[in-house]
Amino acid sequence: MRKKTENKDSRLLPILREGVAVIQMIFFKEFKSVIIKKHPDLDTTSQTMLAGAITNELFGAQNMEEKFQIFRNKHQGTIEQELLSLSSELPALMDPLADALRIQILCDNQEGINSAHVLKQADSLGILTKDRELPLPSAFMETVRILGAVHKLIIPPVEIDATEEQDLL
Secondary structure (H helix, E strand, O other): OHHHHHHHHHHHHHHHHHHHHHHHHHHHHHHHHHHHHHOOOOOHHHHHHHHHHHHHHHOOOOOOOHHHHHHHHHOHHHHHHHHHOHHHHOHHHHHHHHHHHHHHHHHHHHOOOOOHHHHHHHHHOOOOOOOOOOOOHHHHHHHHHHHHHHOOOOOOOOOOOHHHHHHHO
16 A cells, blocks of 8 residues: 555656746745845846745755855845845735645645745745645646746646545645
């Protein structure tokens, strides 16, 4: 029986991770617009790098390439300030963002990765709604498809059956 579940997990996890990546791209795109308005003094490359650094920080990822580490260290105060303003700058993205972070943590957990610190940070930034439940994979992917279409990042529909959903949770 476990063999069958492993096959389902191995098929479902990449689909969910792709959905998280789509939400991450949407967030980056939307927050870059915020950065451009709030930091017109920065050149285009720095605005893009700042939006990327904030996105990476939020999702618990770091680009280890030296130039990105130097940029992150130089702009740490700005990154922290922008993280604190997320919920007021992009209120319409907070629920999908919270869902993507929860799904990311669920996928990490299934793969033996402890990334609970990402949710703790999101909670401290006011991104997580306390009474919002973890979305079922099919509901999450439906949100991803809708937002992906709106932002012209369309991904093809993926059928997720109810047994796969329950096995993951």
